[in-house]
Amino acid sequence: MINIETHAKAGRRRRGKKVRWFHRIFGYRKAISRSGLHYLGPPQPSLPPASNGPTKELRTCVDWTENAVNGDHLWMETSCSGELCYLGEDTCVQKTAKSAPRRKCAACKIVVHTGCMEQLEKINFRCKPTFREGGSRTLRDNILRHHWVHRRRQEGKCRQCGKSFQQKFFHSKEIIAISCSWCKQAFHNKVTCFMLHQIEEPCSLGAHAGVIVPPSWIIKVRKPQSSLKNSARRKKRTSFKRRTSKKGLDESKWRPFMLKPLPSPLMKPILVFVNPKSGGNQGAKVLQMFMWILNPRQVFDLSQGGLREALELYRKVPNLRILACGGDGTVGWILSALDELQMNPQPPVAVLPLGTGNDLARTLNWGGGYTDEPVSKVLCHVEDGSVVQLDRWNLLVEKSSAQPEEGTQKLPLNVFNNYFSLGFDAHVTLEFHESREANPEKFNSRFRNKMFYAGAAFSDFLQRSSRDLSKHVRVVCDGTDLTPKIQELKFQCIVFLNIPRYCAGTMPWGNTGDHRDFEPQRHDDGCIEVIGFTMASLAALQVGGHGERLHQCREVVLTTYKTVPVQVDGEPCRLAPSTLRISLRNQANMVQKSKRRTSVPLLNDPHAVPDRLRLRVNRISLQEYDRLQYDKERLRDISIPVGIVVVRGDCDLETCRLYIDRLQEDLHQAPSTGHRVHYQDESRGVPRTSSTSRLSANWSFLDSTSADRFYRIDKAQEHLHFVTEICQDEVFILDHETPVASQGSSTGMPDLVVEPTASAPLTSDEQALLTAASSGDLSTLSQCVDRGVSLLVRDSGGCSALHLAAQSGHADLVRYILQQGSKVLLDLTDTERGDTALHKAASGKQHAVCRLLVEAGASLEKTNFQGKTPAEQADGDAELAAYLSSSSASHEDLETAV
Numbered sequence: 092m093i094n095i096e097t098h099a100k101a102g103r104r105r106r107g108k109k110v111r112w113f114h115r116i117f118g119y120r121k122a123i124s125r126s127g128l129h130y131l132g133p134p135q136p137s138l139p140p141a142s143n144g145p146t147k148e149l150r151t152c153v154d155w156t157e158n159a160v161n162g163d164h165l166w167m168e169t170s171c172s173g174e175l176c177y178l179g180e181d182t183c184v185q186k187t188a189k190s191a192p193r194r195k196c197a198a199c200k201i202v203v204h205t206g207c208m209e210q211l212e213k214i215n216f217r218c219k220p221t222f223r224e225g226g227s228r229t230l231r232d233n234i235l236r237h238h239w240v241h242r243r244r245q246e247g248k249c250r251q252c253g254k255s256f257q258q259k260f261f262h263s264k265e266i267i268a269i270s271c272s273w274c275k276q277a278f279h280n281k282v283t284c285f286m287l288h289q290i291e292e293p294c295s296l297g298a299h300a301g302v303i304v305p306p307s308w309i310i311k312v313r314k315p316q317s318s319l320k321n322s323a324r325r326k327k328r329t330s331f332k333r334r335t336s337k338k339g340l341d342e343s344k345w346r347p348f349m350l351k352p353l354p355s356p357l358m359k360p361i362l363v364f365v366n367p368k369s370g371g372n373q374g375a376k377v378l379q380m381f382m383w384i385l386n387p388r389q390v391f392d393l394s395q396g397g398l399r400e401a402l403e404l405y406r407k408v409p410n411l412r413i414l415a416c417g418g419d420g421t422v423g424w425i426l427s428a429l430d431e432l433q434m435n436p437q438p439p440v441a442v443l444p445l446g447t448g449n450d451l452a453r454t455l456n457w458g459g460g461y462t463d464e465p466v467s468k469v470l471c472h473v474e475d476g477s478v479v480q481l482d483r484w485n486l487l488v489e490k491s492s493a494q495p496e497e498g499t500q501k502l503p504l505n506v507f508n509n510y511f512s513l514g515f516d517a518h519v520t521l522e523f524h525e526s527r528e529a530n531p532e533k534f535n536s537r538f539r540n541k542m543f544y545a546g547a548a549f550s551d552f553l554q555r556s557s558r559d560l561s562k563h564v565r566v567v568c569d570g571t572d573l574t575p576k577i578q579e580l581k582f583q584c585i586v587f588l589n590i591p592r593y594c595a596g597t598m599p600w601g602n603t604g605d606h607r608d609f610e611p612q613r614h615d616d617g618c619i620e621v622i623g624f625t626m627a628s629l630a631a632l633q634v635g636g637h638g639e640r641l642h643q644c645r646e647v648v649l650t651t652y653k654t655v656p657v658q659v660d661g662e663p664c665r666l667a668p669s670t671l672r673i674s675l676r677n678q679a680n681m682v683q684k685s686k687r688r689t690s691v692p693l694l695n696d697p698h699a700v701p702d703r704l705r706l707r708v709n710r711i712s713l714q715e716y717d718r719l720q721y722d723k724e725r726l727r728d729i730s731i732p733v734g735i736v737v738v739r740g741d742c743d744l745e746t747c748r749l750y751i752d753r754l755q756e757d758l759h760q761a762p763s764t765g766h767r768v769h770y771q772d773e774s775r776g777v778p779r780t781s782s783t784s785r786l787s788a789n790w791s792f793l794d795s796t797s798a799d800r801f802y803r804i805d806k807a808q809e810h811l812h813f814v815t816e817i818c819q820d821e822v823f824i825l826d827h828e829t830p831v832a833s834q835g836s837s838t839g840m841p842d843l844v845v846e847p848t849a850s851a852p853l854t855s856d857e858q859a860l861l862t863a864a865s866s867g868d869l870s871t872l873s874q875c876v877d878r879g880v881s882l883l884v885r886d887s888g889g890c891s892a893l894h895l896a897a898q899s900g901h902a903d904l905v906r907y908i909l910q911q912g913s914k915v916l917l918d919l920t921d922t923e924r925g926d927t928a929l930h931k932a933a934s935g936k937q938h939a940v941c942r943l944l945v946e947a948g949a950s951l952e953k954t955n956f957q958g959k960t961p962a963e964q965a966d967g968d969a970e971l972a973a974y975l976s977s978s979s980a981s982h983e984d985l986e987t988a989v
Contacts, residue, residue, distance in 0.1 A: 159348075465802055
């Protein structure tokens, strides 16, 4: 009896397992079918033959009309001929045509033959949803689901098993992964990794959920109906008629879309405006990258119009931030639109520099030009950036009574953010503008644009077209007439400057050490700087010089007595004789790029910041990078080891560059006894050719943390990045020039290790060296150096022996350290204030030490954490400040574009 019952129970358990297994498999297949993924699975019955082309027009931009369909793909032209059609061999109708044209969706990144679009419509594979229908009232329709897409190539690791995706050669037809177009999670294409519950579970929007506008916020509303039946009903119900007349439903003001945001203090939605024509048409590529990461309905192409409509749509979104992708003119365009709408509070504007000059972007720490930094990091910078104020100035033109022979009395802009100028520079800009309008196809490169500027400036210099400018203008600043001084110095260019940067990165106001009557320049102080230039001072701008400071004022009255070329934020024209009034308009909210990032944790663990990082430095040539930039593994394999550096865990790239430069010095000359340097034989299995060549002077860091490729880091923004943000165990650098061959070196030389000691506990000898440097004991310091103590050793505040000796004014110790130590010491900064040794000496008014450091090559333009140069640190000592300022004019500004 017991056996019969036992067998019966076992049978019921087996039948129950079969039923559960059947339900699970059936449910999995049903969910796969609903998601659209089953069309790339096992072979399907052959479909009827398709026509040669699509049956409807391909959509290339977001549809904001009442006919918008949720899930429409955004097809962009692509040259990725190696990628297979998404439909697979069994459905693709052009699988035999290797060179058939293809299109790529910017939002979900699938590639389809142009001739296969009709088949894609038949299987109904939709793109990720970007809005919700207004008639939907169920909670289920407001929950965002994953948008799963099959991938034949996938970077990174599986979310479930943690293993990397196997990369197939020659673009394999096998589907290796399933990933979500929203949150970017990826799984192996097998049941053990991609399970049933993941198909129907809500999507978190991934790492950038705080800046993405969810589709549930954007609602498509129905157009109000005005039929005869409704009008008859209104006649019968007078009360209803009154209510409708009060509401005043005006169909002319009706919009197909509206926004209903859900406020959250954790969210900072970003509205992206891209000008594809800025900076050599670089914006088209940026536009597609933002559509892939964000909701395509929060990314707008300014060449298609709709700026004001987009701002009106998003005006009630809390914590909204705007990213302007373009030049300074694009930023001004957006700020003017915000003024017209009078948005309160006004959303702050960040800048992704795509233009030629990008002076406003440089002022706000966004750099002089976008290279190829991942847009995911750009979004993190926008989210973490601090909000600052920017003065904006009105330009009011009063017409002259005399009839002008030529020119206009209407400026291209009546508001400026950067500068207003007249004379030589405006004439050069006007020639560039007229040439670009005549032949726009010749100005599709930022480099070519700059070369044209240089040629036009040289030609205008020979013609001397602006030599008599001072005789035909009158300038009154806050009631003070500057005309006599302008005529005395015969200025050929006058600039009214609002921001510190001008003319692609130069600083025409310069330092204030030798002009104590003026304050340091700021973009939020309500004052405008008036600067005069001769041809000589304009040329000196490119090597760190500055113009003649005339005034800092709040109102300017400028009168011109002949037609002169002028420019407003880079927009030039020929202005007929007129009177202009410049006055403060308002202050705009801007996003300044922070010097320390907080969104991306160090080494993916915010609680584990190592005291030291041991990094192998590997070089990649520019030719190899251009050829293999999308093949990370191949680039990693062919990179050439240079050596090993050991840096602090919180080291930034600017400091890391100093150690790599010193690594090069010690590789190709005998190490000094003042360095803690040792050799170590650690091979990666790569041919050891690191000692046969040295890096050129022009190299940049590569970000190796992205899944798809290496990205270059702009040299001007190295102080904004941690080392841990771009690498883990190995740091890769891009050599832009052919490396210089080393003389007399052997290929079997072991790696050189350069090691700072700021983060390690100090030994007794190291502490004795720092004490001797501070007290001026040359004998003890030299003995420590003879015993092998490194001059790179630093105390808890990051001060080296050179810092301490310079601050205390011990000129003999400074001279000895400069003779024994490396050039790295000159521009090494402390960790508390970011001061170099020259900053310390200037702050302590140590004249002799300053001269020693300047003659040794210390940087005069480097700023500390407060943004002050050494000359500005010498405030109060006019003689020393004048020396440092005059010396800076003889040093080339390496960040200034030619």
